Amino acid sequence: xxxxxxxxxxxxxxxxxxxxxxxxxxxxxxxxxxxxxxxxxxxxxxxxxxxxxxxxxxxxxxxxxxxxxxxxxxxxxxxxxxxxxxxxxxxxxxxxxxxxxxxxxxxxxxxxxx
Amino acid sequence: xxxxxxxxxxxxxxxxxxxxxxxxxxxxxxxxxxxxxxxxxxxxxxxxxxxxxxxxxxxxxxxxxxxxxxxxxxxxxxxxxxxxxxxxxxxxxxxxxxxxxxxxxxxxxxxxxxx
Numbered sequence: 001x002x003x004x005x006x007x008x009x010x011x012x013x014x015x016x017x018x019x020x021x022x023x024x025x026x027x028x029x030x031x032x033x034x035x036x037x038x039x040x041x042x043x044x045x046x047x048x049x050x051x052x053x054x055x056x057x058x059x060x061x062x063x064x065x066x067x068x069x070x071x072x073x074x075x076x077x078x079x080x081x082x083x084x085x086x087x088x089x090x091x092x093x094x095x096x097x098x099x100x101x102x103x104x105x106x107x108x109x110x111x112x113x114x
Numbered sequence: 115x116x117x118x119x120x121x122x123x124x125x126x127x128x129x130x131x132x133x134x135x136x137x138x139x140x141x142x143x144x145x146x147x148x149x150x151x152x153x154x155x156x157x158x159x160x161x162x163x164x165x166x167x168x169x170x171x172x173x174x175x176x177x178x179x180x181x182x183x184x185x186x187x188x189x190x191x192x193x194x195x196x197x198x199x200x201x202x203x204x205x206x207x208x209x210x211x212x213x214x215x216x217x218x219x220x221x222x223x224x225x226x227x228x229x
Contacts, residue, residue, distance in 0.1 A: 031215055041153075041203055043219040055214050090159065097215030099147050100166065105159035 006106035023091030032074035120220035137206030146210035
């Protein structure tokens, strides 16, 4: 059983398109995150939700919109894709947002914008 | 703002030998948590070890141990008896209650293991 699963694994699309990445966790965790890993492998937080409530929004362009229909799901929708959006996007979850609980990551979605 | 620095972009170790990966961080908080994550070529992020700042004892997990120096804000990872499967990107990360649980990552260290 995959603890944190995200789909699709790979996403190739053209500039200007809109795309979504889905994430689900079956760990019963309260907190979910989206991270972006750039071409130099640097990982940076984008968003976090705790029990469906937006907790962190780290200066991400408005084209990125997270949605959490319930605490087990956190989807990422991206409008008007740009070349610079090409990266690996990781979904993660943790038991709570107090810092001690380790994050459990999905396997990432490699987004390529052409 | 909290920052995490890994000054070794690449490291290499002979199989069965020991290697130490360096990590320093900057924070004004007194209560926080530190982690090492491993990312093999499969891209999966795997927790290696974690340390709570209020604990003086260094964390260990089998062949992996840390040297946590709170005053120096240093958190190095030692891998003993290195195995081919240890080859991966290693990330040091910081978290705290004030950070809402998010991890702040270092730049990563690419570890290669020579047979």
